[in-house]
Amino acid sequence: MSANRPVPNLLALVALVVCAGCRTAHGAVNAGGEGRCRLREVERRVLIANDGRALYVEPQTFTSNGREALLAGAPSLVWRPDPDSGWVMEKSNSVFGVIVAPGKPARIVPRPAGSSDAIDGVQGVANRDGSWTVIWLEVDSASREETFPRVLRLRAARLLGDGRWAGPPEELPVPEDVERLNYRTASVPFAVGDSVLWGLSASIRERPQRGLLYVRHAGQWRVDRLPGPHVLYVAPAWSARSGLVAAVIRPDTTLLDDGNSLFLYGHRNGWRVLQRIVLGKEAPAYTPQWAVTSHGLALGWKQYTGGILGHPAISAALLGDSVSATRPSISQVYLVPTFKSGPLGAPIWLTQDVRDSGMVARVTMVRDGHVDTLGTVRSRSARFTFTRFAAFHDAADRNLILTGPEASPSGDSLPPFFSRLVEARIECPGATH
Numbered sequence: 001m002s003a004n005r006p007v008p009n010l011l012a013l014v015a016l017v018v019c020a021g022c023r024t025a026h027g028a029v030n031a032g033g034e035g036r037c038r039l040r041e042v043e044r045r046v047l048i049a050n051d052g053r054a055l056y057v058e059p060q061t062f063t064s065n066g067r068e069a070l071l072a073g074a075p076s077l078v079w080r081p082d083p084d085s086g087w088v089m090e091k092s093n094s095v096f097g098v099i100v101a102p103g104k105p106a107r108i109v110p111r112p113a114g115s116s117d118a119i120d121g122v123q124g125v126a127n128r129d130g131s132w133t134v135i136w137l138e139v140d141s142a143s144r145e146e147t148f149p150r151v152l153r154l155r156a157a158r159l160l161g162d163g164r165w166a167g168p169p170e171e172l173p174v175p176e177d178v179e180r181l182n183y184r185t186a187s188v189p190f191a192v193g194d195s196v197l198w199g200l201s202a203s204i205r206e207r208p209q210r211g212l213l214y215v216r217h218a219g220q221w222r223v224d225r226l227p228g229p230h231v232l233y234v235a236p237a238w239s240a241r242s243g244l245v246a247a248v249i250r251p252d253t254t255l256l257d258d259g260n261s262l263f264l265y266g267h268r269n270g271w272r273v274l275q276r277i278v279l280g281k282e283a284p285a286y287t288p289q290w291a292v293t294s295h296g297l298a299l300g301w302k303q304y305t306g307g308i309l310g311h312p313a314i315s316a317a318l319l320g321d322s323v324s325a326t327r328p329s330i331s332q333v334y335l336v337p338t339f340k341s342g343p344l345g346a347p348i349w350l351t352q353d354v355r356d357s358g359m360v361a362r363v364t365m366v367r368d369g370h371v372d373t374l375g376t377v378r379s380r381s382a383r384f385t386f387t388r389f390a391a392f393h394d395a396a397d398r399n400l401i402l403t404g405p406e407a408s409p410s411g412d413s414l415p416p417f418f419s420r421l422v423e424a425r426i427e428c429p430g431a432t433h
Contacts, residue, residue: 019365027181037344037428039363039375039400042102046226047071047403047419049098050105054079054087054415057097059403061134061188062388065126069390071403071419072109072134074119079415087415094291097122099163102392102399102423107163114168116141116152117121121183123198125191130161133216137183151181156221170216172221178202182209187235188340190290199226199234199246199299213247226271229253231278232260235294237290239297242319243267245274247288247299252276260284277317287337293318294345298366314339314349316366343391343398343426349373350389350402361386361402363424377422383407384420398426 040422047055060073076095078085093331096119098106111119116138124134135156139149154174158166174181186200196216204210208229213236215222224249226234233249244267251258260280263273278285278301288301297319314337342348346367353360358379365372379386384406392399402422408414 037365037374037426039377040425040427041377042399042423044420044422044426047098047100047421048105048243048416049108049348051108051376053090053108054418055095055098055106055108056405056415056418057095059120059388059405059419060120061097061124062390062403063124063126063132063188064390064392065130065161066393067130067131068099068101068161069392069401070097070099070109070126070134071106071388071390072124072125072131073122074136077415078416079418086413089415099161100390100401100421102401109159109163110165112157112165112169114154118149118152120149121186123186123189124159124191125196127158127191127196128193131166132159133157133189133191134159135186135189135198137181151183154181156216160199167364170221173223175202175212175223175225177205177207178212179205182232185233185287187233188289190235190237192238197236197238199236201231201234210248211250213246224271226265228263228273230401231305233286233288235288235290237297237299239292239319241296244273245319247277247290247298247301249280249285249288251280255281257281260286262303264299278315283313289339291341291347292341293341293347298347300337300339300347300349300366307322314351316347316349338388340389341391343393343400344428348389348391348400350386352386359385361387361422363400365426375424377402377424379404381406383409398428400424400426 044053046215056077057071057254058073058075062071078095080090082088094110095108096111097109100106118139119136120139120140122136124132126132137151138153139151154172155169159171160166182201189196189198198214201209202212210232211226211231211234213224228250231250235247238244248263248265249260252261260287262278263276265271266274283303283305285301285303291298300316302314330403338350346365349364351362358381361377363374365374385404386402387404389400403419406420407417
């Protein structure tokens with residue numbers, strides 16, 4: 001691991017690459033006041049590549065450039081159709097992920113040249129030119145089944161829209177005193193112009209856990225440290241209105257026995273705490289995620305309103321000149337909530353209810369201070385679990401694809417284990433573009 005000096009002024013660095021005329025990929029839509037938006041399921045299908053092979057891809061990242069989405073992660077399983085036995089699993093480990101779009105077969109993304117077989121912690125974000133920046137770790141294969149596998153390299157590369165890698169992987173710097181990168185709680189990367197922000201926590205030799213913030217600018221990756229000990233989660237973002245900010249989960253050190261408080265950090269010639277959003281001692285917070293909306297940045301997170309064994313709730317706040325009062329938006333039993341920008345210029349939640357008949361995915365939109373459940377999508381078997389969704393922003397439709405792993409019953413004609421895609425459409429009466 002190589003040493004690296006902190007970035008001297010991240011705010012100035014990021015501001016260099018954001019031009020006044022740059023627009024986000026998430027266009028606002030006026031849905032009017034003539035009725036509530038609703039979610040309608042369109043199609044369910046097995047993840048099948050354009051060469052006829054079926055796949056399971058661990059959904060570590062599922063990120064859309066507006067027209068297509070990258071689904072990537074490790075492990076991946078590839079099934080070849082066989083006239084005698086139905087499906088035969090291929091032994092080669094050459095698939096990094098797939099590119100999917102509504103109504104189209106998937107295109108396989110191969111592993112980057114020179115990458116290790118033992119890949120984990122894949123994260124991606126769409127760039128404004130339609131490509132993706134993808135970050136992953138290469139771990140020691142002998143330690144992969146351990147709780148904290150030994151990280152060999154931290155790498156990134158740009159994936160073009162046609163599924164080709166733009167060049168060999170880059171290696172990200174890791175400070176010399178880092179003992180362990182906690183990549184399983186890394187944030188979703190955030191694109192800013194031609195730059196990328198990404199955060200995670202790290203165990204520091206003989207010191208409390210710290211937060212690291214990575215920035216890619218002008219073809220180089222740099223790393224900065226955030227103030228505050230015992231950092232559990234770092235999620236950075238940027239907007240012209242809010243500047244460079246980070247959602248940080250750590251204890252409030254002014255209190256005894258606190259844990260998992262949620263803070264908003266800002267960068268003005270150095271990092272500082274702008275405010276505490278959630279007091280973890282009362283309701284611990286987890287997995288903050290940013291979304292770009294037509295009104296600015298929105299922050300979503302999950303917390304437990306009655307302690308770790310209490311009722312889970314999901315909350316969101318909109319950043320203008322400051323953070324608004326937080327509003328609990330959903331209170332339910334759920335798995336793997338996902339919060340991201342939707343095709344209506346409003347943030348969308350994906351959560352799950354656990355029902356006797358299986359899982360029920362609930363798609364909820366936060367807009368104009370109101371919380372709207374757009375609809376639910378039921379799994380037809382307890383063998384299917386919704387985990388991620390991607391949004392598509394073409395002019396004609398407002399489409400989503402939900403994905404998750406599914407196991408087929410013994411003797412079924414489907415592969416034993418595969419990724420399921422569920423296409424759905426958001427329909428708003430009187431919507432205009």
